[in-house]
Every structure is written in C-alpha cells, then in structure tokens.
Amino acid sequence: MNQCRHDRTTPDFLPCTVSQVLDWSVQKIEHVDARALLQHVMQVNHAYLLAHADDLLSSDHFRRFSKLVWERIKGVPIAYLTGLREFYDLTFKVTPAVLIPRPETELLVEQALAKIPESRAMKILDLGTGSGAIAITIAKHRPRSHVTAIDLSIDAIAIAKWNAQNLATGNIRIVQSNWFEKLVAGKSFDLIVSNPPYVAQNDPHLQQGDLRFEPDVALSTHDNGLACIRYIIATAPAYLVDGGQLLLEHGYDQSVQCRDLLEAQGFCNIHSQTDLAGIERVSGGSYYAENLQPGMQ
Numbered sequence: 001m002n003q004c005r006h007d008r009t010t011p012d013f014l015p016c017t018v019s020q021v022l023d024w025s026v027q028k029i030e031h032v033d034a035r036a037l038l039q040h041v042m043q044v045n046h047a048y049l050l051a052h053a054d055d056l057l058s059s060d061h062f063r064r065f066s067k068l069v070w071e072r073i074k075g076v077p078i079a080y081l082t083g084l085r086e087f088y089d090l091t092f093k094v095t096p097a098v099l100i101p102r103p104e105t106e107l108l109v110e111q112a113l114a115k116i117p118e119s120r121a122m123k124i125l126d127l128g129t130g131s132g133a134i135a136i137t138i139a140k141h142r143p144r145s146h147v148t149a150i151d152l153s154i155d156a157i158a159i160a161k162w163n164a165q166n167l168a169t170g171n172i173r174i175v176q177s178n179w180f181e182k183l184v185a186g187k188s189f190d191l192i193v194s195n196p197p198y199v200a201q202n203d204p205h206l207q208q209g210d211l212r213f214e215p216d217v218a219l220s221t222h223d224n225g226l227a228c229i230r231y232i233i234a235t236a237p238a239y240l241v242d243g244g245q246l247l248l249e250h251g252y253d254q255s256v257q258c259r260d261l262l263e264a265q266g267f268c269n270i271h272s273q274t275d276l277a278g279i280e281r282v283s284g285g286s287y288y289a290e291n292l293q294p295g296m297q
C-alpha cells in the first residue's frame with residue numbers, strides 16, 4: 001500500500017485510510033472542521049469514523065474531501081461546505097444566499113416560544129427569514145400557530161421553502177417581500193419576530209471569519225446598524241393585534257437604543273434578554289393602540 005505523504009499539498013496518492021487522510025488535513029485546518037467535512041463526504045457520524053479509522057477511503061471520497069479542505073483553507077464557512085447547520089433541535093439547509101443560523105438566535109426562538117401558548121392558534125410573522133430557521137422552528141414547536149415568513153431575497157425564499165418542506169412544516173407561509181410590502185394591510189399578527197441585519201456597514205468584523213462569505217444584505221445596514229431595527233419598530237404596530245408583541249435580535253451594543261426606539265414608538269412592557277455570553281441580545285415589547293400619544297396615528 002502506498003503511504004499517505006503528509007507533506008504533499010495535493011493528495012494524489014491512493015489509497016489512504018481514514019486516519020491518514022485526517023492526519024493530512026489537520027495540518028491545514030482545525031481538527032473539528034476536518035472531521036465534519038470527512039463525515040459529510042462519507043455521510044457517516046463521528047462514531048463511524050472512529051470505528052473505521054483503518055478503512056481505505058474511496059478515490060471519490062478522497063477527491064471530494066480534499067477539495068473541501070482547500071475551500072476551508074480559503075475561509076469558506078463549514079456550514080456552506082456541508083450545506084447544513086443545526087439550529088435549536090432541527091437541521092437546516094444553508095447556502096451562501098442565507099445567513100448561517102447562530103446559537104444566539106436560539107434565544108429569540110426561546111423567547112418567542114415562551115410567548116406562544118401551545119393551545120392557541122396565534123399568528124406569527126418572521127421578518128427576514130433567510131433559511132427559515134426561526135420561523136420553521138417556531139412553527140414546528142407550536143403546530144397550532146400560523147407562521148408567515150418573509151424575505152426580500154428570492155434565493156433565500158427558495159432555501160426557506162426547501163427547509164419547510166424537508167421538515168414537513170404545514171403551518172407556515174413563505175412569501176418574497178420587501179419587509180411588510182406584500183402583506184395584507186391590517187393588524188393581524190399576535191407576534192412579530194425578526195433577526196434583521198444589524199451590523200454597522202463599516203464594522204471590521206464584516207471582513208473577518210464566516211461573515212466574509214455571508215450575504216451583506218442579511219448582515220449589515222446603514223445608520224450604524226440600526227436602520228432595519230428602526231424601520232421594523234416604526235412599522236410593526238400597523239400589523240400587530242392590540243396587545244401584540246414584537247421581538248427583535250440586535251447587536252451586542254444596541255439594546256439601549258432598541259428599548260428607546262420601542263418606547264418612543266409607544267410599546268410597553270419593554271424588556272431585553274441576555275444570550276449565553278451574558279450580552280443583551282433580544283429586546284421587545286407589547287403594543288396597545290390606546291398607548292398612542294395624542295396626535296399620533
């Protein structure tokens with residue numbers, strides 16, 4: 001058997017065992033990433049890799065794995081290379097057309113679920129759904145609710161629809177729309193949730209890590225990252241039933257501004273929740289029409 005030479009940049013020698021090819025790749029990328037990519041190519045779990053460390057890799061698996069390793073070296077996010085991301089308790093298809101669902105966004109889902117009684121048929125709107133992770137997770141956990149998910153991007157809508165179908169989500173409607181534009185006017189939603197773009201356009205993080213490969217339209221916006229949050233807070237009352245609630249994910253330093261905007265708009269019961277890192281990440285409030293200040297429509 002040929003030896004798998006670790007100093008080669010193009011693995012053009014075969015056969016190699018699972019452990020040899022992992023040894024080769026961990027000199028170039030993180031071990032956890034190498035394992036995820038090899039599992040993806042072989043369509044096996046970690047236990048299988050461990051149990052079959054001495055198995056020979058097929059040339060097709062070898063070729064596909066080494067291609068992904070090179071993509072990873074360039075910085076392409078693992079989720080885009082495998083096309084999958086776990087979120088809450090579900091697995092979502094992701095492509096570069098959508099933001100990769102983040103663990104901190106699970107807080108938004110948790111908060112939303114806490115506000116949706118299992119027994120009630122509540123109407124929920126998710127603005128800027130991307131892969132559909134938030135909307136579909138809510139819909140799956142609250143089968144009596146009716147979830148509407150909108151996104152501006154036609155490509156994102158296709159992914160969200162694929163995920164909804166793959167996860168057999170019946171109580172969801174996915175609509176291509178520029179925010180509220182294609183929704184029927186009127187106060188019909190009990191809860192509006194959103195993880196809008198909120199990174200400032202000049203934020204250096206946009207040039208780092210996974211963010212370099214994610215869609216700008218889903219990540220950043222003008223007004224120091226506040227433009228979409230400001231717009232949603234200003235427009236949501238026209239679509240909320242009396243006492244309806246709005247829940248927004250926002251940047252690590254935007255909770256005070258978010259609460260101020262909610263208050264200025266006439267929301268009450270305004271609150272913020274911290275994520276696992278202890279950062280205020282989700283803010284929201286309820287809207288009652290009688291809260292309107294004199295002169296406001």
Ligand code: GLN
Nearest residue numbers: 195196197198199218219
């Ligand atoms: N929290 C994400 C990040 O900073 C951004 C998500 C968003 O813009 N909605 O990586």
